[in-house]
Amino acid sequence: MTENHTNIQPGPVFYDVFLGYLRVMGTNLTDWCVPHAVRATNAKLAATGGWNGVKARALRQKMIDEVGEETFARLYAERMRREVA
Structure with a gap:
């Protein structure tokens, strides 16, 4: 598991990261x-x-695994940084 895993919380950002991945992959x-x-x-x-x-x-966890734990954590963290800024 990545170090950032514990910081990933359900919420709109989690959903957006997962939905964005699905859209990039051409699915829904x-x-x-x-x-x-x-x-x-x-x-x-x-x-x-x-x-x-x-x-x-x-x-x-299945959603995170689908995207890849490191990728999900990186995208989630980046989005959270932008939310704060």
């Missing part, structure tokens, strides 16, 4: 959800922190 949240047996609404709630149980944490 609904298509990503099919093989993961989850509805897009639930995936969005997990990513934004509206749903925060064990299953939500596991789903967020």
